[in-house]
Amino acid sequence: MDGFQKNDRNRARRGHQRAAYDADTVYRILDSHFLCHVGFEIAGQPHVIPTSYWREGNRLYWHGSSASHMVRHLSGGNPATVCVTHLDGLVLARSAFNTSVNYRSVVCFGVPELVTEEAEFDRQMELFFDQLAPARWHQLRPLTAQERKATGLLVMEIEDASAKVRTGGPGDGDEADWPVWAGHVDIHTVTGTSHDAPEGARSPLSHGVLPAFHREL
Amino acid sequence: MDGFQKNDRNRARRGHQRAAYDADTVYRILDSHFLCHVGFEIAGQPHVIPTSYWREGNRLYWHGSSASHMVRHLSGGNPATVCVTHLDGLVLARSAFNTSVNYRSVVCFGVPELVTEEAEFDRQMELFFDQLAPARWHQLRPLTAQERKATGLLVMEIEDASAKVRTGGPGDGDEADWPVWAGHVDIHTVTGTSHDAPEGARSPLSHGVLPAFHREL
Structure with a gap:
């Protein structure tokens, strides 16, 4: 995809000279972090x-306890906003x-769904680990059926998105x-x-377990 | 205040052993950062x-352009959620x-209002600067009437809050x-x-302009 259409939901009204809507900028910012803030609304x-x-x-993916407010609400066809x-x-x-502050941020809009298919669930969890600690997935004690059941995995097709960069x-x-x-004074997030x-087992790890941060968080 | 009452809005349903509702924990987390994520809802x-x-x-304070969606919406008696x-x-x-992830987070609920009184506006902006770069406020070129008009300052009494710490x-x-x-691997946010x-003028600054970070962000 080349980019996201500007519309009433994602258009930057202020500081529009800092805004970007192209998929490359949006995806690059998304791919260099692993912490987001999910917004949703329950009864106002x-x-x-x-x-x-x-x-x-x-598509964006995140997970939580199957019993959580968030997972239950966002499995039900309700809109979410994800901000990084x-x-x-x-x-x-x-x-x-x-x-001012220097920053890179993205806001994504969509309607999440629950991933229910087991092979896709496992494939996505492996993708998640590949970003945090490559090759670790296959070293771990495998997921149990009970753990899969206790974990709600959400997927959200990004309908609209916009980036802002200063x-x-x-x-x-x-x-x-x-x-x-x-x-200006730089701020870094580092391991x-x-x-x-x-x-x-004692540590076979040196620094460098977080490739997400090495992509210049 | 001693703490926040647990209720349907702020009660941690999952991971409740990590939750805290005492004002000391909530305020300490709020006071050691300056970046928050504000959630609100417009027409669903x-x-x-x-x-x-x-x-x-x-009370929490934040500001934005007077013309921004956020400031206009949150000046009108609408609820907000602030997450740090x-x-x-x-x-x-x-x-x-x-x-898992180690983190300290706070969620605060309330209904923001616009600060319209000029002396209070200036006092709050000075408080803001005192956290980022103490003593800098009085060295700056003073605010103009036009700049005050262009800036929407919001205040939100914290009605409910909860902290989670791992x-x-x-x-x-x-x-x-x-x-x-x-x-586990530590992650630090540093200047x-x-x-x-x-x-x-050339820099009279060494490191250390961000006391917020020195309070162990």
Whole structure:
């Protein structure tokens, strides 16, 4: 797909010079993180839940307990919004008004469904692991029937999406002589120390278990 | 305030052993970040927007363009949900089912209002800056009447809130002999390089402009 049509739901009304609708930009941002915020509404009350996700083609996947509010509600033909945000920096301008944040974010709209077919469930879970810790899937103790039953896997075809990206320093225009430092400070999300579980095999891992982060989160 | 009452809106249905409702835990998580995701609903369509925020007492504040969808909708007595999430680590268990994420998150519910009084508007903007870059507010070129008019400042009394926190390694129970490494990998959000704006004063800043992050984001 080349891109998403602009419409009333996904069109950026403010800061439209930062907006993008092409599939390449949207997918690249989606593929370099694994934490999203899912928005949905139950009886007039908005809910927002953080969860991990992954993408295949034009579809987003995430999972939760089969008994959870979210999975039950979003198995029933109700709309969801999935937002992914990379916080990349703080932009310190010479005025409060021009002070800003560098970021890459995507908002996706659609109507999720439950994945019920077992082979597809397993294939998707493997895809998920491939993004977090490649080759680990086949080393794990296999899923049991009870675990599959306890896990609700949702899939959402992305009907509309838009990206917003801000990079670089402040846009202070003609205020460059105001006597305060201005510039921007990078913010990175990085992996740190690995901790061995107290029992069992000692770590064969070095840093680098999170390819998602290595794709410049 | 001691804490938030559990009810149908904020009660954690799943993973309730990770849930907390005391104001100390909720406020501590809110005060160590500045990026939130705001959820609201317009005509049956959920929306989620990332934005910066701050807290004073039992109230959350955030701002946007006065002309934005979000500010206009949330000035009109409509409910919002604000979610703040710290991603703290990846938990690599011996089974897919026990694989998890370490995190601290808070969800707050309420009905925002617009802050219209000018002195209060300025006081809140100064509070916001005090969290990001202390003492910077009074060094900036002051706000103009036009900038105040273009900025919609929202305040939301936190009616209900709940926190969820996961720390530590995998809960693999009696599977410790499964032959794969298990443990957890820390994830940190940190400040990096400062970049001077191309024109104007050179940097008097070292690292450390983001006290929010120094409070162990």
